[in-house]
Amino acid sequence: MNKNDCIIRLEKEKDRRAVESLVREAFWNVYRPGCSEHYVLHVLRSDPAFVRELDFVMEQDGRIIGQNMFMRTVINADDGRDIPVLTMGPICITPELKRRGYGKRLLDYSLEKAAGLGYGAVLFEGNIGFYGKSGFDYAEGFGIRYHDLPEDADASFFLCKELVSGYLGGVTGVYQTPQGYYVSDADVEEFDKSFPPKEKLRLPGQIF
Numbered sequence: 753m754n755k756n757d758c759i760i761r762l763e764k765e766k767d768r769r770a771v772e773s774l775v776r777e778a779f780w781n782v783y784r785p786g787c788s789e790h791y792v793l794h795v796l797r798s799d800p801a802f803v804r805e806l807d808f809v810m811e812q813d814g815r816i817i818g819q820n821m822f823m824r825t826v827i828n829a830d831d832g833r834d835i836p837v838l839t840m841g842p843i844c845i846t847p848e849l850k851r852r853g854y855g856k857r858l859l860d861y862s863l864e865k866a867a868g869l870g871y872g873a874v875l876f877e878g879n880i881g882f883y884g885k886s887g888f889d890y891a892e893g894f895g896i897r898y899h900d901l902p903e904d905a906d907a908s909f910f911l912c913k914e915l916v917s918g919y920l921g922g923v924t925g926v927y928q929t930p931q932g933y934y935v936s937d938a939d940v941e942e943f944d945k946s947f948p949p950k951e952k953l954r955l956p957g958q959i960f
């Protein structure tokens with residue numbers, strides 16, 4: 753398959769179950785036994801902060817192979833202002849096509865569209881090794897702190913990209929994760945029952 757032979761388009765309502773299944777496959781046993789990301793996505797679509805104009809799928813030969821979505825949130829600036837920003841994800845590519853350039857193409861397209869809609873910056877949790885290739889840097893370098901994180905804690909997971917040059921100039925403050933990302937384990941378990949059974953495994957490298 754060639755990553756140039758696919759299209760990126762907005763998600764349609766009829767795509768939702770297929771996208772949730774894709775997210776489930778992509779995240780299963782990655783960060784924890786099983787996963788919650790497919791339910792998080794399901795919940796976020798109904799959140800007022802969900803940006804429908806930035807809810808993308810990547811399609812190849814009629815099959816959805818990737819997705820990305822954005823939420824509006826704020827930085828509580830130290831000077832009392834609330835600075836509007838975006839956060840992103842879940843974002844994923846179907847497991848068999850990972851590390852072949854599809855993810856970067858989807859990410860770069862998504863960021864370009866977000867910038868075109870006038871959004872100033874994106875902050876989220878991710879791996880600098882991948883996201884740095886698309887212009888993300890450590891958020892602490894912008895003077896932005898992750899909520900509820902102790903001062904001496906490792907914040908290398910917390911990344912930022914200005915979509916408008918200088919948008920965060922002179923801004924220091926605390927980033928707030930949208931509440932929609934916080935879901936209960938019980939609700940995840942109940943939702944997951946509607947999908948085909950998969951084995952949950954405790955694997956090295958999981959963080960939860």
